[in-house]
Amino acid sequence: MTTRKEQHAITAIEDDSLFTFAHYDPEAAERTGYSDYSYWGSTIRIFLKNKTAVFLLILMASLVLFTIIQPYLPNQKDPNKIHIDPETGYQLRNHSPDGEFWFGTNVIGQDLWARIWSGTRTSLLIAILVGIWEVVFGIFIGAVWGYVRQLDALITEIYNVINNIPNTILLMLLAYIMRPSFKTMVIAMCLTGWLGMARFVRNQIVIIRDREYNLASRCLGTPTHRIIIKNVLPYLVSVIVMRIALSIPGTIGWEVFLTYIGLGLPLETPSLGNLLNEGRRVMMSSSLRYQLLFPAAVLSVITVSFYVLGNAFADAADPRNHY
């Protein structure tokens, strides 16, 4: 037989209000030393505070989306179609920008608007393929280089040899030997692009490798690849993302350079590099200069945006800037 008092206590416990979730109170949490710090939460929060970066992110996202859907929009022209002037029956050469040809036509009468977006597509595709390869291969080599002691000396020597040759020269030689095409350009850049990433990952891994928790992991018999993937690489994610962002302007720059020295893509494959090169040929007459200015403007906006985005992300991802 329960007393009245006890019965009262039981009803109080059954009261629903006692079983709701407690809200997080930062002050109360501080007293017990708990923190709701989340690495990605802070990174994203700080990134979003950077108004320029957010603007550029939106700009780039819409630009990438636009280059993908542009050919399917109504009234778009084929980038390789040579337009004929209906009055004279000749090719519509160097037609200044107007309502029909938004960016004008080039020296043989192709629509520059279509060529620029097609070229942006090609250049971004090259940049992204090379960027992905740089990450996959660079991280793999870097991880092995940093973690497997027996291979350290060997890979260091290989790295020294390749790194000692100016990148420009190496890239030129490879492109020269393999004859220009989309495939060979990607291959040539992939062959040289992973070096920086591998070296960076290696240095980081050497620093992180012998921390106590990794030592403990190794003592418990965790296999090497698991330690690398679970314990070491998460540390590097932020910087890796940054390097992908920075490798895009880099790759586009190499493409422009290779095109300039005559090792670029054939003209049927428009790219920002060969559009610029075409524009350069006519740049001396100021009425045709639009053929250089439009591709240069698109290219500059893309490269500067990715560069700034990469740096802004790196700043946001640096835990020293978190609070």
Place this chain on the structure above:
Amino acid sequence: MLKYSIRRILQSLVTVFIVITVVFLLMRLLPVEGYFTERVDKLTPEQQEAILRKFGLLDPWYIQLKNFYASLLKGDLGNSIIYRPNVPVVDVLRPKIPYSFGFGIASLVLSLVVGLAMGVHMAKEKGRFWDKVWTSFVVFINAVPAAVYLLFIQLYLTHITKLPILFSKDSFVSCILPTISMSLGGAAGYAMWMRRYMVDELNKDYIKLARAKGMPNKDIMVRHVMRNAFVPMAQYLPSSVLFTISGSIYIESLYSIPGMGGLLVDVIQRQDNTLVQALVLIYSVLGIFGLFLGDILMAVFDPRIRLEKEGGAR
């Protein structure tokens, strides 16, 4: 120090050897058409074979390699094929070397001076107007491909300043724009790192102590911050040599400077294999030498750098 230098020299020599061998073997992968001065279809198979034999291209690769090294030691890099048929490569290059070196060294010095000054200025004005101006400049130079902004410098600055658009031997003013253009990339790099190292240094405790002691701001900057920030800068010297090399290839051809970089673009377009091979070798050796010099310089500048190989905690 001596031991380190010797080891580093040996290492560089091994690298040179490997690079020469690899470049030579890679060039052997090229189609042989590049060795004919006339169109291939105009030659009978016997003539083709005779030409290939003359160049020693029918020998197995190791004999070719041996012959190549033998003539290399005599200073013979072969004859040009298409650019100036049958003229020894060495004679083609000789008049061009002074131009490349002149412009290279002038722009290296200019980029160092301008870059460091800019970096110091940025660190001093940190967060204020000029810092932002220079930072945008650095971002622009780093992000936009050199091939684009250099073209626009040539196009518009020559127009604005009335400087000549092409290089000519007798006019000094025609050297100004190419030299400035060549130094921009290096200067932007120096400025960025100098600013970063100085800002890092400024946040250290001993600077606070110096301030607390009442040391004048100028003295702190010159005696403490700049001196310490200079040391890590030394490691960017070698990479700026590489920068200048790649810059020179583009700029020499843009301004028609009769140097090696412009020549390289020219012979790549004309597919003169022996000249391409010779120039690639020269530039690679220059690159190796530049990095070697940088490592030695860094060791000289910073007594804290341990030169001997160490086991460490690894």
